[in-house]
Amino acid sequence: MNIQEHHIDPHTEKQVSYFQIARHILQFVHPPEVDLDRCLPSFSSFVVEPILEPAMLSVELTTRAAPADDPDTKLLSDISVIWEERFRFEETSDHYVTTILAGVDERPWKMISTKDFKHSVIYAQADELYTTFKAAWLLMIAFGQAGLQHQTILLHASVVERNGVGYAFLGKSGTGKSTHSRLWVKHIEGTQLMNDDNPVVRVYDNAEVFIYGTPWSGKTPCYKPIEAKLGAVVRLEQAPYNKLQWQKAKEALIALLPSGSAIRWNPELFDSMLKTLEVIIQGVPIGYLRCLPDRDAAALCFAKILEYKAASASS
Structure with a gap:
């Protein structure tokens, strides 16, 4: 199924797509102009039609600017096997913040998640949507944590x-x-x-x-x-x-x-x-x-x- 077939929410003008992974539903909200077949090519076999079952987690992708950093943010980790020193995982009173720092000719990506990871927002760089796997990687982080309370x-x-x-x-x-x-x-x-x-x-x-x-x-x-x-x-x-x-x-x-x-x-x-x-x-x-x-x-x-x-x- 072509990922782009999913509906646009008339109230928000955002497109909503659904993926089923391990029989869990991941709801993915994104601007209609984003070509998900190019942005998330590995997800094409996991697309499902909208169903009444509540999603295990919801993730929104946006290309708008991320909010300013909370001055009380606490650094938890600043190194990753994948991103090495280009990674920061931080905590605020209400959220976790995952950041992929800018490399050469790049700008930072940031994901802000609730403490249970049921809701996340990915602040992406529009010109990198089709040239990196950052969106897929951040979705993996959110799914991996949200699933823990569901065995x-x-x-x-x-x-x-x-x-x-x-x-x-x-x-x-x-x-x-x-x-x-x-x-x-x-x-x-x-x-x-x-x-x-x-x-x-x-x-x-x-x-x-x-x-x-x-x-x-x-x-x-x-x-x-x-x-x-x-x-x-x-x-x-x-x-x-x-x-x-x-x-x-x-x-x-x-x-x-x-x-x-x-x-x-x-x-x-x-x-x-x-x-x-x-x-x-x-x-x-x-x-x-x-x-x-x-x-x-x-x-x-x-x-x-x-x-x-x-x-x-x-x-």
């Missing part, structure tokens, strides 16, 4: 899908998450890449855990609006051998926690993430794989997961 976690991981089951691989940057996914796709029949950087894990009220493709997939274009039951989560570490160990309780939480999306300065959101991770740990096998970037590592990982499932089914 939904944006996970830094590479994930593959096979026969309706998803397998997520975690690890520090450069560990080999993408390489391990590619080894699964190449050597384990029926496997496809689902997302290569930021899938979403959602826990439902019956404690079932599903993983979803998203519009955010890092350097690998893989924007699939598909879902799969989460079959296992495996943290990778480079080693001169291949060995997988299953993690329980505290060790499992330690394996998952660094890849979660919660900002540590908001106790409510962080606590929501911890509670969701605890449910995931209870129902999904969590592994630690020390491995080489080779076929045997993928084969071992897959075999151990099958063994775990067989043992669980027979117990």
